[in-house]
Amino acid sequence: MEYVIGIDSGGSHIVIQAINLKGKELFEFTSVGCGNILIDYSATLEQIKKLIFKVDGNLSLSFCKVIVIGIAGLSNSKCASKFKEEIFNCFHLPVVLMTDVSLGMWNVLRGEDGILAIAGTGSAVFAKSRNKIDRVGGWGYLIGDEGSGYDIARRTVKFITSSVDHHSKNDFTNLFLQKSGFNEVSDLISWIYSNDRDQIATLAKVTAEIAPTNSQALTIISNAANDLAKQVIILLKRNPKNLLIGESGGVLTTNTIYRKKFEIVIKSFSPKMKFVISSKNNSYGSYFWYKYNKENIES
Missing domain, CATH: 3.30.420.40 (ATPase, nucleotide binding domain)
Structure with a gap:
């Protein structure tokens, strides 16, 4: 055969x-x-x-x-x-x-022409048109990777540290620390500076788990998805004939709240878009x- x-x-x-x-x-x-x-x-x-x-x-x-x-x-x-x-x-x-x-x-x-949006530990968006590839994003975690797992973790920790700076009490910080196994914010920060990018990105899963019942977690997830969608729209403006969007990466394919927000933003720009995920x-x-x-x- x-x-x-x-x-x-x-x-x-x-x-x-x-x-x-x-x-x-x-x-x-x-x-x-x-x-x-x-x-x-x-x-x-x-x-x-x-x-x-x-x-x-x-x-x-x-x-x-x-x-x-x-x-x-x-x-x-x-x-x-x-x-x-x-x-x-x-x-x-x-x-x-x-x-x-x-x-x-x-x-x-x-094999069809279209756009591939990737949101895993990192992120990037690619467009394929007649075997030509165009790209937006994917500049790495130090500069960009908007909408990625690392980006969600970074947004999460920035909110938590800002809350500490402003002496602002909130349910999200306590819930996140509890779910992620840290006693204090200082323990979380120490852990971050002793781990690599891939490990830090896993914190995004905790924020995603909290999102259905916590407004701050929901905001973080939604803002990350919105930023990835904006990158897709940049490519759609260059080639409006691309009506197929492939979704790839653990953040985009497993986080329902993230994916729905991502698709809503894009459909508000181009209602005829079709989204596909490969198993x-x-x-x-x-x-x-x-x-x-x-x-x-x-x-």
Whole structure:
């Protein structure tokens, strides 16, 4: 049975799938470890090779039509050609290399033109139109990443510290400390300065949990969603024909309050917008890439 291999190689793990030409998933495996070509080229290369060999152990590579790899760090790396060549020399199969975001767009938008909004630990918005990619946001947590999990955590802590500065008592601060397991605000601040961005972003889940019954938490979530929606609108103004918006990232896909606010703001600008979420891993984007590009595959 002929199939394509899709690989979603991100910062903390790599997912590989084999998908037949009718879209049925034949094999999937997840490997924990760095998959960012910019951070660790050698480790990423070896890990991806091992995963492809794992597919070969279950499905003969002689039936594989193409290996499509979406890889983090690619847009800023000068080693893309070398990486592609090493994969090809190892397996002697056509290799397509793209950013992990591009593969995500193929998956969520199912190969169609549109906009992909991502809100996870970080955030960014991308537009795809006739194979051209445009971007708004995604400048990193020190500068932007509006609407991300980290942004929600930052807004939350800024409100709490401002309340302390103004001697302002409020239910939100006490409830947040209780839910997040901190006795005092000082304990929260100490924890923040001893943890990394990913850990800090997890505080957003606490704010989201409180939001249905607390007006301040609701305001924080709504304002974050509004800022991400504004970035989408920037791209819609550039290309009003984009009527499909893909939603991706844990904040956007699992937080109902956030997603509803995000969609309301965008629909107030363009009522005909259609929103889609994919239940599949982004490695599945390889199937849609093949569907639209199978006539142009280079051996």
